[in-house]
Amino acid sequence: MLRALYTAASGMEAQQINIDTIAHNLANINTAGFKQRRAQFQDLLYQNMRAAGVANTANTEIPVGLQIGLGTKPVATQMIFTQGDFSVTNNPLDLVIEGQGFFQVLLPNGELAYTRSGNFHLNRDGSLVTPEGDMLDPQITIPQDQIGIMIGSDGTVSVLQAGQMEPQQVGRVEIATFQNPGGLQSIGKNLFKPSTASGDPITGTPGENGLGSLLSGFIEQSNVSVVEEMVSMIISQRAYEANSKVIRTADEMITQANNVIR
């Protein structure tokens, strides 16, 4: 009997984590480059009460075993790396990666971090930086007297300077990919850090070797679908409710068992 109580509790805990994940997705609906998370569950251990296939008599065997499971456990929050919608901004420094890949960002502590969010700005030295002020890597510096910036689909950054007819190439945006992007560690601020599960970054030119190509003047919106999250929320709430009812049923049964002796 106590099994059912703990089993149902594990179900409620799992649904709490599910709701937490859904809340995080919905809170980031307007975060550029945000990727939807999905909680993933597995069944817990089983108590083997009676094994199937064991000889019952010399000629017969037990056809169906009795295994009572002990609930569920959350195992992962997966990131769903599908492409988000593009929205037009007409700002040449807003970039989206069409396909696989991450922008590389140099953190103040000297480490590299990776992001899908391509809304870049210029700092006072003319370098491309994230809204947090972290430098894009490799560093790209735009001359002061520019009158137009163009970023090509292969990451080439060209600048038209005052008094010149031809744009000058000033650098190239490189992007990186991972063997297992799902293994990246989220560190907030739209950034990811590589982990042993993700493997080392493989950097390259946008549009080559399976890397996505760049599109300037657009922002990649989050790939969270409100309708999908709402449906998940309803399912999750109902599942939570059903598990709480199991606890109440188990409790009533224990109470009744206790009432056998008056």
Add this chain to the structure above:
Amino acid sequence: MRRPRWNETGDTTLNSGLYTAYSGLRAQMDSLDLLANNLANVQTAGFKEQRPFFSLLGMGPEAGPETELNAVVNSQAHLAGSVLNFIDGPLLATGRPLDVAIVGTGFLAVQAPNGIRYSRNGSLSSDAQSQLVTADGFPVLGEKGLIRLGAGEVEIGQNGEVFVNHALVDRLRVVALDNIQQLQREGHSLFALPPGSPDPRPATEASIRQGYIEQSNVNPVAATVRMVEILRHFEAIQKSLNLISNVMDAKAIDKLTR
């Protein structure tokens, strides 16, 4: 527990109905445990519902003459097994390339630490060595062994063929298991074959859907109804137990000793 029994003369040691009722309570409790596990796993991908399977525990030949009264009073209900409901769960479109759902009778073969295990949970990933693995990091097996994906776009065909950047890499080892009811559940969404089983044959009636996961086939509404049923059965049995022990026995002891 040793059960008192009716003998040929119809005498009884203490009320055997008490033990029959007790066995009923026990069976209902066990089936609530099963149901709790089903409901806890309504969101576990590839989870298969377990249904209780009750049987009557007869007394056997040593119980004396097989009269009808003997059979009724001395038999006990118990939860004899859990039957796997193997019907496909509903598909959920995720659009994630490494999510695969198996439609029809088939299992993915997984290299678990204790040997090859079988799973219906197709929410897969690739690890740092770019091998196709389950959420626990156990490698998913192809016909040539471990499946190495490498970087690139992964496509998985309906017959389980895995393509990376349009080049065929391997084919998922999808197997059909004949003795589904004898599978051992091991948690981690894995099933094990009972020891001594023959190697499973390749699945012929299964197809793979990339970008989908198979949801749990537990129906929460049906399970909630079943829960009410269990509670009411329990209540009814408890009432009869109460009647036997607190009314009949108590009266008998009280009146006969006066």
